[in-house]
Amino acid sequence: MAALMLRFCCAGRRWTLSCVDGAFRQGRGPLTGSMSSRIRGQRSVAQHSFTTAQKLKKGEREWAAVVGLEIHAQISSNSKLFSGSQVHFAAPPNSLVSFFDASLPGTLPVLNRRCVEAAVMTGLALNCHINKKSLFDRKHYFYADLPAGYQITQQRLPIAVNGSLAYGVCIRSQHSQVANKTVRIKQIQLEQDSGKSLHDDLRAQTLIDLNRAGVGLLEVVLEPDMSCGEEAAMAVRELQLILQALGTSQANMADYEIQRQINELESGGEILNETRSFDYKLGCTVSMRDKEGKQDYRFMPEPNLPPLLLFDSESLPAGADPQQVINIDQLREHLPELPSQTREKLMLQYGLRPEYSFTLLNEVGLLEFFHNVMKDTKAKPHTVTNWVLNRFLGSLKQHSLAVSESPVTPSALAELLDLLDGRAISSSAAKQVFQLLWRSPGKTPAQIVSEQKLELLQDREALEQLCRATLEGHAHVVMDLKKGNPRAINKLIGLVCKAALNRADPTLIKEILERQLSS
């Protein structure tokens, strides 16, 4: 059965307390027989357990690695799944806890409508069959941050089943083209989150904060259709983008965390077919075989909650209170644009290649930046894409900046591209200007161009003279060219460019040189 358990947390301040739950916790985690614990925080990720079948000794039967995933995403809602206490990151400990969350006797769960809508929307976005009737169950295990001794989940009949998630993987061999892959979604279920444990090893005690206890989670179970860590990473990334587009979860998780854990998986080498637990501290997997026997969660129906019934436009009961019914069709109509649809539009509107649209959506804020540049410039989409994805993104990466921290604004880049498009400057001059723009954000491209005197030479006569001078000064290159070396012309063009201090248009130079050479 599946595996990696990754956790998306909502945005907020970084959690600085030491918060490792410890490597092994009986009864933690989504799988029977598996143990996983969590490092909770801003950009943190769960420890996970996974089952893979991997290559045995060479020469024996070939095994294919399969990776399944279970992903828990915290639902973006104001209040918790079954109680009216607030969902908020970084509040004073135990300040967002109601009597129900603390599991005091006499309290009962009351389902939050927003969480159900979030689950249905996610199910629809992932092409799932939405179960018009779903049930809640109790999953029992003992742990200090689970005050009730059980978690309310949807084990028997979850809210959505049998969906699919389409994602792209880079084909390294073919110049970063993108191959489309699909992973089946087994189910999506609603469940409660547990509280947070902080371990004080010095005083041998555990401090419990129940602020997170009872927050709504969406558990998305992916079938083991992925054959390597990279595919798993791309699938999770796509899911992250979908959840963010839907607004059902902020799904913030440091990408490096995914990649790091996936790398661990990939470098696992000879992995025996067993359930293993990933130990975050050790940074490697450890066998769980010698841990205590199978975990039995003793599932039972949640006696305090009737079945959850959903409707569509046909089955909607007449005269029903709109607050008390959820119409799947209505939610479907109002689904926001999904990443795959955004990419389609980009490809149609601007003629972009698939891999470019993937990159544009992958980087936070990059798509918006791109759109803003396109709005303000007359340059062709091809040019804009090239500049945004190569020069702009490259510079961001070089300086480890996010798009929001960029010293170059979309309008500045648009202006620069206009200068280039209008042939006011050469492309090499444009690159120079870009670099200077990066370093002096206050200035406009036009200012930099005039300060650095980078305007294209408009004086044809001067250019002709430069060309003639270069030809005379580099007779051996001319000879080379006459002998038939096609690259010699580029060398000559380069020399003229340099002599012209980057102020000449290479195409024009080539034209002049060729005319001069043939005469």
Added chain:
Amino acid sequence: MWARVARLGRWALVGGHRAFATEVCRGGGRVTAEVIAHLERLALVDFGSREAVARLEKAIAFAERLHAVDTERVEPLESVLEDRCLYLRPDNVVEGNCVEEILQNSHRVVEEYFVAPPGNLSLPEME
């Protein structure tokens, strides 16, 4: 015994976990020491004495009489609330913010955190 249990549906297996009835039936009415130990660990109860286990066995045997009912083609009752409407609450913050009351019941408290003994298991040695 497994096949019989499956057909009856009343003791439907949920999530692959074994019903106690099957264990007892297999053992001919006795609950083995293994099962007791397993239960004790899971449910954090202490059966304590042989009498307690015997009482458990009697209770299971009593419930066994349900097998006499023919439930062929009868849908299992999942919830006595199945005819009720599940109330949907609007997503507003209406409770919480009562740290003192929440912490009142706790035997030990450190700076507004509950204090619990460390973990269910001892941690493995790590550097």
